[in-house]
Amino acid sequence: MSVILAVDIGGTKIAAARVDTDGRLSADGLYGGPGADGGLGVGVVETPTPAREGAASVVEATVRLLESLRGAEDEAVAISTAGVVDTVNGTVLGATSSIAGWAGTPLGALVSAGVGLPTWVVGDGNAFGIGLALEYGVSDLVALVAGTGIGGSLIVGGEPVLGAHHAGGHLGHAVSLEAAGMVCPCGRIGHLEAVASGYGILAWYHARGGDPGVTTTRELLGRAGDDLAQAALSTGGSALGAAAGGLVNAFDPELVVVAGSVARAGDPWETALRAAYADTLLPAVAGTRLEVSTSGPETALRGAAHHVRNRTSSTARHIRKQSGAAQDVQEQGGGVVRDAREEGAAAVREVGRLGDGVASGVRRDGEGGA
Secondary structure (H helix, E strand, O other), X not given: OOEEEEEEEOOOEEEEEEEEOOOOEEOOOOOEOXXXXXXXXXXXXXXXXXXXXOHHHHHHHHHHHHHHHOOOOEEEEEEEEOOEEEOOOOEEXXXXXXXXXXXOOOHHHHHHHHHOOXXXXXXXHHHHHHHHHHHHOOOOEEEEEEOOOEEEEEEEOOEEOOOOOOOOOOHHHOEOHHHOOOEOOOOOEOEOHHHHOHHHHHHHHHHOOOOOOOOOXXXXXXXXXXXXXXXXXXXXXXXXXHHHHHHHHHHOOOEEEEEOHHHHOOOOHHHHHHHHHHHHOOHHHOOOEEEEOOOOHHHHHHHHHHHHHHHHHHHHHHHHHHHHHXXXXXXXXXXXXXXXXXXXXXXXXXXXXXXXXXXXXXXXXXXXXX
């Protein structure tokens, strides 16, 4: 059985599992499918991300976690990570400040050297989008993943749109009216992530005089009597819902899914999300369904593994095609050589016959002259 070692590297934690050909996850050799609570996977192991210690420490922690899962059937490593990823060579081209020094990290090469397996890297939003498309059984999907930041993916024909500069899927960096004047973690002003991510919702709350003792978005959920906390959650939900509606208007997918830790916020966040989504849609796409998913890292792990299987399968097909073409050329070349040899031999025989005829004529002429 072919197994992919999959790992999802986030700003707060690193999650990993072994993924078999059916998309089942395991961390102990026993593969699990849907859980009794409706979850889609078991067998995920996690470790904190040493984000402030820099890229080298994050890579080292990733390799250690993968080595703890390593099995004899593992054939490759699939990495889902935050940042703009060059999927061709596995390098992180750009990243926010969530992991110090992450931009420029040759992640695929470093992990491959550490684990000793071929390694592919894909952005975490695209990995999550692929996983969601598999879970919902659709080929065309818009995914918005709201956690510490906001990622996402546009899935067309079952594959993510990676873009000409490898930045496809960074939907959190679209401009949002609700984020006017707010600084995004990327350094720009007014991006969706600045108001609708976990970071953004908390920043909006504090910017308007919220309790400085509240240090996480999770704490806002328990402050039912805090009107400002409720407004922060509603504003984040509205911004994300409007963004989702705009993307549906532009790309007309089968389904839009909002996922990530913020998607577990409940009301008033979800009510505001759905209202803004419905208000933004064009009549032609008004029936496009929006799902709020509470899927966790298993979705990104499954998506990253599926991405690698597609890459390795297409590479194998390409190699077989090239081998077949080379064999055809060789066979054709051999035929040409044989034909040339045969034609050459025939020409030599013909010259020989002509030579014999000339020699005979010379002898006759000579005999007659004597």
